[in-house]
Amino acid sequence: MHGSDPVWKKFIRGTKFYKADVLIFGGDLTGKNVITVKENTNGTYSSEFQKQNHLLKNKEDLARFDEIVRRTGCYTYVGSEAEIEELAANKKKADQIFHQLILQRVKEWVDYAEQNATTPIYVNTGNDDELEVDDVLSTGTKVVLPEDKVVMIGSKHEMISAGFSNLTPWHCPRDLEEEEIAKRLEKKIGQLKDPTNAIFNFHCPPVDSGLDTCPKLDTSVFPPKPIVDAGGIVLFGAGSSSVRAAIEKHQPMVGLHGHIHESRNIARIGRTFCVNPGSEYAEGILRAVLINIGDSGFKSYQFVGG
Numbered sequence: 001m002h003g004s005d006p007v008w009k010k011f012i013r014g015t016k017f018y019k020a021d022v023l024i025f026g027g028d029l030t031g032k033n034v035i036t037v038k039e040n041t042n043g044t045y046s047s048e049f050q051k052q053n054h055l056l057k058n059k060e061d062l063a064r065f066d067e068i069v070r071r072t073g074c075y076t077y078v079g080s081e082a083e084i085e086e087l088a089a090n091k092k093k094a095d096q097i098f099h100q101l102i103l104q105r106v107k108e109w110v111d112y113a114e115q116n117a118t119t120p121i122y123v124n125t126g127n128d129d130e131l132e133v134d135d136v137l138s139t140g141t142k143v144v145l146p147e148d149k150v151v152m153i154g155s156k157h158e159m160i161s162a163g164f165s166n167l168t169p170w171h172c173p174r175d176l177e178e179e180e181i182a183k184r185l186e187k188k189i190g191q192l193k194d195p196t197n198a199i200f201n202f203h204c205p206p207v208d209s210g211l212d213t214c215p216k217l218d219t220s221v222f223p224p225k226p227i228v229d230a231g232g233i234v235l236f237g238a239g240s241s242s243v244r245a246a247i248e249k250h251q252p253m254v255g256l257h258g259h260i261h262e263s264r265n266i267a268r269i270g271r272t273f274c275v276n277p278g279s280e281y282a283e284g285i286l287r288a289v290l291i292n293i294g295d296s297g298f299k300s301y302q303f304v305g306g
């Protein structure tokens with residue numbers, strides 16, 4: 001979701017819209033950028049957003065602008081010319097404000113869920129999400145952070161969750177070495193009574209599964225750039241080998257994955273049904289998958305979006 005307001009709201013309303021019994025989210029909840037807005041002395045505001053200059057005539061214009069920014073998952077910060085200049089020069093201060101805005105929106109989302117949710121909602125964090133997000137998610141009664149829990153989906157199926165991923169070019173807060181991932185996953189799986197009947201809600205998809213195909217990046221430059229060969233972008237499987245090994249070994253009923261936005265797909269690994277619904281958060285679009293599970297196991301799936 002990466003901070004996109006309408007995506008969160010559509011997800012929460014999915015209970016009614018899609019007649020879902022349970023909502024499960026697998027991570028990367030928070031946004032990536034702050035958009036600064038300068039408050040001018042004559043009561044207008046100016047900002048640069050999506051490579052365009054915006055002049056906002058009054059508070060109503062500012063509110064409309066903020067709504068658009070929130071749709072893309074970014075955060076608006078309004079300040080005087082001196083404050084905006086300080087943020088541009090002082091990375092520590094800018095990071096502090098970014099951090100506050102991230103936690104503030106998560107709190108707003110938890111409150112929205114409190115008011116609107118009618119089913120259990122399991123919301124896990126992803127590799128992009130700062131560790132402090134966990135504390136805010138834990139402040140509600142309707143949202144459950146499943147990372148360190150075995151939760152029951154219906155009365156028959158256990159679910160374990162893992163928000164971390166293998167190393168990315170962006171050095172995210174929950175990026176881990178494969179060896180550490182393998183260790184942590186085995187610990188979680190060891191808590192299950194029946195792994196073959198379980199759901200693995202693992203943010204990172206299994207490597208080379210078709211759920212993890214994305215452009216290969218040149219990390220010798222910053223920001224990293226897609227590698228182009230023979231006129232085309234080079235693609236590769238960015239998923240985790242430890243996630244794949246855990247699925248191959250334990251053969252759970254279902255693997256729920258995300259992380260690679262452009263790899264909306266399903267895969268079968270042995271008897272396990274794995275899926276990545278993809279993401280178009282920046283357009284305010286919810287990409288999801290409805291999964292129909294009976295007591296005897298996985299029945300069917302349907303990609304949904306809008």
Ligand SMILES: [Fe+2]
Binds near residue numbers: 127203
């Ligand atoms: Fe991710």
